[in-house]
Amino acid sequence: MSTPQPSTSPAVFRRDKVFEFLIPKQVEDLDLSHGTALYLENISVNFDGFQAINGLNFYVNTGELRCLIGPNGAGKTTLMDIVTGKTRPDTGTAWFGQKINLLRMDEAEIAQAGIGRKFQKPTVFENLSVFDNLELSMAGTRKLWPTYRARLGSETLDRIEAMASTINLLPQIHALAGSLSHGQKQWLEIGMLIMQNPVLLLVDEPAAGMTHQEMDRTVELLTRLAGDHAIVVVEHDMDFVRALNSPVTVLHQGSVLAEGSMAEVQSNPDVMRVYLGTESSSC
Amino acid sequence: MSETSTTEQTTGIRPQRSRMSSILFILTLIALIIGVSVCNKLPAEHPLYVSNYMVTLLGKYLTYAILAVAVDLVWGYLGILSLGHAAFFALGGYVMGMHLMRQIGDRGVYGNPDLPDFMVFLNWTELPWYWLGSDHFAFTALMILLVPGLLAFLFGWFAFRSRVNGVYLSIITQALTYALMLAFFRNEMGFGGNNGLTDFRELLGFDLRSDDVRLGLFIASGVALLLVYLLCDSILRSRLGKVAIAIRDAEDRTRFIGYRVESVKLALFTLSAMIAGIAGALYVPQVGIINPGEFAPLNSIEVVVWVAIGGRGTLYGAVLGALGVNYAKTWFTGAFPEAWLFALGLLFVVVTLLLPRGVAGLLKFKRSSKAAS
Numbered sequence: 055m056s057t058p059q060p061s062t063s064p065a066v067f068r069r070d071k072v073f074e075f076l077i078p079k080q081v082e083d084l085d086l087s088h089g090t091a092l093y094l095e096n097i098s099v100n101f102d103g104f105q106a107i108n109g110l111n112f113y114v115n116t117g118e119l120r121c122l123i124g125p126n127g128a129g130k131t132t133l134m135d136i137v138t139g140k141t142r143p144d145t146g147t148a149w150f151g152q153k154i155n156l157l158r159m160d161e162a163e164i165a166q167a168g169i170g171r172k173f174q175k176p177t178v179f180e181n182l183s184v185f186d187n188l189e190l191s192m193a194g195t196r197k198l199w200p201t202y203r204a205r206l207g208s209e210t211l212d213r214i215e216a217m218a219s220t221i222n223l224l225p226q227i228h229a230l231a232g233s234l235s236h237g238q239k240q241w242l243e244i245g246m247l248i249m250q251n252p253v254l255l256l257v258d259e260p261a262a263g264m265t266h267q268e269m270d271r272t273v274e275l276l277t278r279l280a281g282d283h284a285i286v287v288v289e290h291d292m293d294f295v296r297a298l299n300s301p302v303t304v305l306h307q308g309s310v311l312a313e314g315s316m317a318e319v320q321s322n323p324d325v326m327r328v329y330l331g332t333e334s335s336s337c
Numbered sequence: 338m339s340e341t342s343t344t345e346q347t348t349g350i351r352p353q354r355s356r357m358s359s360i361l362f363i364l365t366l367i368a369l370i371i372g373v374s375v376c377n378k379l380p381a382e383h384p385l386y387v388s389n390y391m392v393t394l395l396g397k398y399l400t401y402a403i404l405a406v407a408v409d410l411v412w413g414y415l416g417i418l419s420l421g422h423a424a425f426f427a428l429g430g431y432v433m434g435m436h437l438m439r440q441i442g443d444r445g446v447y448g449n450p451d452l453p454d455f456m457v458f459l460n461w462t463e464l465p466w467y468w469l470g471s472d473h474f475a476f477t478a479l480m481i482l483l484v485p486g487l488l489a490f491l492f493g494w495f496a497f498r499s500r501v502n503g504v505y506l507s508i509i510t511q512a513l514t515y516a517l518m519l520a521f522f523r524n525e526m527g528f529g530g531n532n533g534l535t536d537f538r539e540l541l542g543f544d545l546r547s548d549d550v551r552l553g554l555f556i557a558s559g560v561a562l563l564l565v566y567l568l569c570d571s572i573l574r575s576r577l578g579k580v581a582i583a584i585r586d587a588e589d590r591t592r593f594i595g596y597r598v599e600s601v602k603l604a605l606f607t608l609s610a611m612i613a614g615i616a617g618a619l620y621v622p623q624v625g626i627i628n629p630g631e632f633a634p635l636n637s638i639e640v641v642v643w644v645a646i647g648g649r650g651t652l653y654g655a656v657l658g659a660l661g662v663n664y665a666k667t668w669f670t671g672a673f674p675e676a677w678l679f680a681l682g683l684l685f686v687v688v689t690l691l692l693p694r695g696v697a698g699l700l701k702f703k704r705s706s707k708a709a710s
Binding site: 160166189 | 583594
């Protein structure tokens with residue numbers, strides 16, 4: 055006496071839907087009319103038994119600067135992997151604006167849709183010059199033939215020059231990226247990110263390996279970029295987060311523990327327990 | 338940075354890429370082609386006379402050089418270490434071989450106007466379907482590009498989409514060429530089995546045994562190398578070439594910038610296979626035979642060694658490596674036949690240890706970084 059249960063029967067036997075691959079893939083235009091750039095709802099990821107993300111809900115408004123903090127293993131980098139298409143969540147939905155479903159796109163499509171990412175470890179193209187690095191990341195065509203036929207117009211040159219000057223690398227513009235110092239590589243990567251002109255920037259540990267002076271300039275740059283771009287910054291350095299002076303989300307064991315200004319978050323008893331390692335754990 | 342020199346900088350920021358090495362290479366190649374052609378026509382007792390044997394040998398080396406350029410395009414610039422490029426070379430060679438077999442007509446040992454000798458010998462009564470059209474040169478020329486290209490496309494489609502990388506990809510390419518070798522060894526495949534295709538007589542009505550035709554094939558190989566070089570150079574100088582290097586050095590980063598890595602790999606890999614096919618097609622009429630031994634895994638590895646010795650990541654380095662190593666091989670196998678493999682091995686070890694950028698690394702001028710500080 056088994057009654058058909060559409061929710062548990064394999065997708066192949068369902069008659070209320072066509073096959074997934076038959077649904078035409080529509081590349082929707084980005085729709086930010088509700089003022090939210092990123093919706094992550096009920097996301098869970100399990101890596102071979104390790105629950106990296108657990109029922110996470112996370113929203114980013116357009117033009118907002120948001121800091122993401124949390125102890126090691128809290129799921130910060132996994133969250134970025136999900137948004138950029140590197141990792142597929144087991145459950146949940148991820149939308150970019152109202153119309154773009156991130157879970158149906160690969161890394162290149164997501165990048166083209168307007169999400170840029172800076173890695174934890176600075177990754178620039180070491181055997182290309184600073185100029186080439188910026189040229190490749192510049193927003194524009196990604197198709198094969200137009201890329202082959204692309205020529206350097208004066209507008210392109212101006213943009214690259216302006217960016218090189220913003221990130222303080224104009225004197226080294228024709229040097230190989232591999233010859234730059236660690237801090238300069240960080241800057242170059244941020245520059246490459248901005249050249250993509252993304253709507254949403256995901257920045258993983260921008261201050262790592264930077265001197266205090268460089269850090270101040272990074273804070274200044276990120277603050278300036280916010281407004282035009284929504285930015286999510288993952289950072290361990292609390293001084294840096296404090297300097298950014300923006301809303302903070304605390305992740306712990308794959309879900310959001312607290313949200314608010316730095317001062318609010320710091321006085322939150324749950325956060326204090328996680329960070330100070332007091333006993334009587336909550337779960 | 339300083340406000341005084343903004344006008345100078347807007348013009349000065351455009352990267353100045355030296356074309357010296359390309360121009361030098363092209364001029365040298367043209368000089369080689371013309372020089373050998375002229376010297377071949379000198380009287381035999383003249384000190385600068387180049388023998389017909391040497392012309393054919395050089396023609397063969399030039400086809401190897403084309404193959405080396407094909408390997409360098411995907412290995413040196415895209416980071417795909419293909420250990421199966423001899424397969425594309427041999428496929429191009431087989432397509433050309435089929436055409437040459439059909440050109441024999443009824444002058445074979447059995448005098449059958451339709452069937453090549455080996456098919457008569459095996460009691461075949463009609464041509465297999467895949468031999469149809471091979472009597473037309475235009476169709477053959479098309480197939481020389483399409484057969485290796487299609488195989489590379491299908492192979493790449495599955496390999497690159499599944500993101501097979503590094504040593505795994507190399508092993509699969511090696512398996513590909515090995516599988517093809519075993520298949521072509523079989524008589525029932527219809528490609529002459531163990532003996533392959535041979536006894537060629539003429540191409541486009543020219544007698545392959547005549548000295549002038551051999552010189553013509555040498556010139557054709559040289560011109561093909563020149564055109565292939567120009568094509569690859571134009572790709573590598575374009576933004577697409579920079580994307581290729583970006584993929585070689587940081588594949589994930591390239592993806593997050595928005596480039597479709599698998600499409601770039603697929604396109605260049607297919608192009609590279611087609612170039613290898615052209616090389617094979619020019620090779621076969623000059624050596625007069627194509628057999629399954631050309632698919633041997635060792636052949637593909639040898640090509641990689643040429644490129645490594647010549648200089649991976651420079652097109653002229655690949656050409657230098659192919660010509661130099663093969664000339665050394667010819668000389669060595671004549672002088673000390675048993676020692677050749679040891680010499681090649683030693684050369685490879687020495688170059689890897691002492692000259693990681695190959696012979697081209699010695700010639701290459703240090704890239705001038707315009708660091709103002």
